Amino acid sequence: QHFTAVVPAAGVGKRMRADIPKQYLPLLGKTMLEQTLENLIAHPQISRVVLALHPEDPYFADLPIASQPWLTKVNGGEERADSVLAGLAAIQDEEWVLVHDAARPCLPHQDLDKLLALAGGAVGGILACPVRDTMKLADEHNRVNTSLDRSRMWHALTPQFFPLALLKDSLQQALNANVAITDEASAIEWIGGTVQLVEGNACNIKVTQPVDLMLAEFYLNKLLH
Numbered sequence: 001q002h003f004t005a006v007v008p009a010a011g012v013g014k015r016m017r018a019d020i021p022k023q024y025l026p027l028l029g030k031t032m033l034e035q036t037l038e039n040l041i042a043h044p045q046i047s048r049v050v051l052a053l054h055p056e057d058p059y060f061a062d063l064p065i066a067s068q069p070w071l072t073k074v075n076g077g078e079e080r081a082d083s084v085l086a087g088l089a090a091i092q093d094e095e096w097v098l099v100h101d102a103a104r105p106c107l108p109h110q111d112l113d114k115l116l117a118l119a120g121g122a123v124g125g126i127l128a129c130p131v132r133d134t135m136k137l138a139d140e141h142n143r144v145n146t147s148l149d150r151s152r153m154w155h156a157l158t159p160q161f162f163p164l165a166l167l168k169d170s171l172q173q174a175l176n177a178n179v180a181i182t183d184e185a186s187a188i189e190w191i192g193g194t195v196q197l198v199e200g201n202a203c204n205i206k207v208t209q210p211v212d213l214m215l216a217e218f219y220l221n222k223l224l225h
Ligand code: CTP
Pocket: 007, 008, 009, 010, 011, 012, 013, 014, 015, 016, 023, 052, 076, 077, 078, 079, 080, 081, 083, 084, 101, 102, 103, 104, 206, 207, 208
């Protein structure tokens, strides 16, 4: 069975503090975005990618990957959820859909295999990895309110994989209600849906700050060789 992946890549990368959006920074000789897209399409069950770009993106058109037949481009929006919805709107006649951050170039194919195995089942899900540190909940002065039960805490990663109609509907409802949504699962949770956590590798980092570039190169090098 083959699937389409929506890749939100319309962000500006504020926390990276670079001159250009982080998805266009180099990683092992290509842009991060190319590494992410090529890694996805190299998986035998991914046959199409819908890419959400900033409406004034001047970078993508110059990349060698720009004219690939498996790629559809759409204009992204103000928030990540808007970009994802724009991507979903470009997909018809699919039952399930993947959403994967452009800023996660180090996704192992074994993890994607595990996630895609949810297809056709009762609930969609996300890759996630268990929290390692002791977790504190703080008050507004950064004083500890309480320590949380780490054994039940997970980092939410991407890809996130849900039935297309359910995901569209949940994101739209969450946006209409002005709920802050930073991943697809939050929207599903918000309408009362169930989200399965599928344990993935911690190497699947979201490249966010300058130091993450070195880590991503290290992991990517391991994945590719
Ligand atoms: N994204 C998007 N549209 C937006 C905001 C984010 O498509 N309006 C994408 C980013 O390009 C990225 C992914 O969503 O691939 C995850 O978001 P994040 O890591 O927060 O990226 P940025 O928003 O670009 O970074 P920052 O929050 O530091 O500005």
